[in-house]
Amino acid sequence: MRKNTSAFVNHLLVWLLVTIGLGGSAGLVTVWMRHQISATAKANRDLAVQIARYDRLVDETRTQIETEQASDKLRHLNTALGLGLVPMNQIPVVHVTDNVVERLARRANAGVLADGPAPAAALRVTLPGF
């Protein structure tokens, strides 16, 4: 009977120690997990804050660029720096409907041969290949 009682106590102690060990481990794991969750949440929040910060800086820079590119500012700079740039107010492209070679030759010859445009016959003499 005494032997049985001692065995029960031994078992009880072993189970108590195992329970304490397991409980402690579970507690530690829980605490560690909660810490990790907190750390991850904080890292996420920090990342979001960083992203928002960079977005704001990008916005600010973009706004500065847009402001500096405003027409009145560019005109002012043009004057202040003496660049002499002029607005594009003349037709840069002329749509040629007649013979291009003849037209170019006429223009080239106009200054050489006469005041006005050279007649087509003169062009043919100048450019026999055409």
Next chain:
Amino acid sequence: MSKGFASSGRMAFLGGLLLLCYAALGVRLVWLHVVDREALLKPLAKVRPMLIPEAARRGDILDARGARLATSRSEILLGVDPHSLLPRDERKWAELAALIELPEAELRERFRPRFRRAGARGEEGEDAGEAPVPFALPAARGGEDEQRPITWVKLREDVSESLYERVRRLDIRGVYGLRHYRRVYPSNELAAHVIGYVNREHQAAAGIEAYADFYLRGQQGWRVGERDGRNRELPQFASREVPRRDGYSVVLSIDSTVQDIVEQELTQLAARFEPRKASIVVSDLDGFVLALANYPSFNLNEFNRVPKSEEARMKNAAVADIYDPGSVFKIVPAAGALEERLVTPLTVLDCTVDRLAHRGRMLSLPAEDHKMGNLTIAEILSHSSNRGAAQLGMKLGEERLERYARAFGFGSKLGFPVGGEVAGILHPHQRWYPIDITRIPMGHSVSSTVLQMHQAMSVIAAGGVLLRPQVIREIRDAANETVYRYGRTEIGRAVSPRTAAQVAAMLIGVTRKGGTALEASIEGFDVAGKTGTSQKFVDGRWSKKHHIASFSGFFPAARPKVVITVIVDDADHKAPGGVAYGRTVAAPSFKRIGERLIPILDIRAGAAAVPALLVARHEGGTR
């Protein structure tokens, strides 16, 4: 074997003691978590929760080429809690003062801890008080005589992100900023009357800002969380979160290059003629406005600095003010009479008569500026004959003239989204005086906005269809995806394409030799247009010294690409001869703008598709 200390009894006692400890711990836990729960959580529930709002970024307003006309930039309202300052940071104060461009003495004054009596809010001015943070706890209520610390003093309100970074690097405890978005208009005055502005209370007050506020403003986000003892957020305890939704962007049909050309032209007009006001509208053939500008205007970034006496400059005069359209209106009776087949372009009318019978009454016809003879319909337009227009009106009759005027957009709002559009004045024909049938065809006894005149001319350019004037092309979400696209919207058909083509052909004569506006002609292009010069009603009578000069037209006449309207109000004192005619004041502006638009909009002359007979050949005419 001796059992020593580890006898069964002692072991049982130890085991029991451990169990008892566990039981005690368990009871204590239950006590804390169940019985004392409310009492323990009550103070925490007051202190730890925090509601963190997250401001949505207001969407941008872009022009047709993607340039930002309005955008949002975050700014920081920098302040200090004087009671949180530490002596160890005092050596950094001078550097802070230099950074925020505040005299050091002024900074030190603001850093001085101050108190105020409870209930004496506002005595220290708007720049001081309780911290204006949304999650600040309400102060404990005390008696009226209780001294409360002032925990917020403003230092500077327009601190940029980069400057705030430098302030934060100083690490002065008690100095902190509150972030908010501020509206910025990079192009200052450009298209001010169209874009509108957001006021200092962040309320959209005018223009596209107000009209498209639903799309632009976005939706504020928020999250509920907890904070630690140092007021730092504990993200792991965030319980609810509604993410912010940034505002959509609005893409306008306004082309900033065209708008800039128009505003430069207005500046030149203002310098040359010093008019009371002037407006220019440029649009394409789908009713989309490429440029709309008024003189005088204002800087959108400094809208609050416009003096009260000059607030009229903030009004969009092109849609909110009305004028007598003058001779530009003659396209209405001409088109109506052609559409009804009462006349052909080559029908000849006697424009020398000064009285004609109409509905049993003898009506006097309006005077001409110079002697006219027998004129074809084309010549009536190109010479701007008042009597010819009156006869066209009389041929149409009151009912049909009113119907055509309304079909051309007069007398009702066109649905332009911004600027407080007004309907103009066109009375029902039943209320007309007998003489009105001779005066309305020449643009008197009827009032319209600049935009109505412009759209009436657009009817001819667009093949007889009255289009709704529009200024918004697209709505884009924060990811720049198009969520809605606006298209051409027809209000109704005014005249047939054939009639529109005939009128367009006749209007070419206006800008040719013998027409009233050779000054509007553009080399290499057929320009169709009409001048207008109307007297102003001053001091109870029609003035001969105050006029409104106008020119509205389009080119190339056969295949129009752009419609331009120029209105100059009261430029007589600087105009040649003391009278501001559409020919001398408005037509040259049309020409200059048109010439500059050719390369920008890639306008090509194309083949002439205009019957030469329709173009007037007579010389003379001044209006």
